[in-house]
Every structure is written in C-alpha cells, then in structure tokens.
Amino acid sequence: MLAPDALRAHFGTYEFTPIRNVALVCLICGVRSGKSFLAACAVIKAALTADLSKLKQHEVPRCAIVAPTVDNADQTFSILSGIVSTSTILAP
Secondary structure: OOOHHHHHHHHOOOOOOOOOOOOOOOOOOOOOOOHHHHHHHHHHHHHHHOOOOOOOOOOOOOOOOOOOOHHHHHHHHHHHHHHHHHOOOOOO
C-alpha cells in the first residue's frame, strides 16, 4: 500500500480503498502510455489466479488479445512473452 503522500501525488487523494473482483477496466490513455504493458500484466495475473478447475483435461486455457490491428495484437503478445521469458520466476 502506498503512503498517504504518494497516494496524493499519484491519485490526488490521501485514501484509497482497493476494489475487488473488477469485471471491466477502461483505460483512457494517450500513445506510448503503457496500455499494452498493462494488458500483458493483466493476462499474467489472470493466468496465475484463474480457477481452471472446471476445464476438461483436454481443454487449453486461453486469453484473447484484442487490438485495432493484427500488428498491435502481435506487439502486445511480444510484450507478454518478453515479460514471461525474461522473468526468473515466470520463465520456468
């Protein structure tokens, strides 16, 4: 948790109550603001925390990367695979 001064600097408030089980996040950001990186991080979090107990043995869990162009989706996938492959914890 961030200190009150850091909360004020980043979010404009001294208090922050985390929201659990968010179904949808809408990012309104400019170019080169880290949207693809955040999406890749969300995929990693989902992969590590999703309840896959209802999948059948032959089913493969997947995550869709939706982007305006295939090139944008490829770039997001490159970021995702780069994060995983360079991490000492996630790579294995």
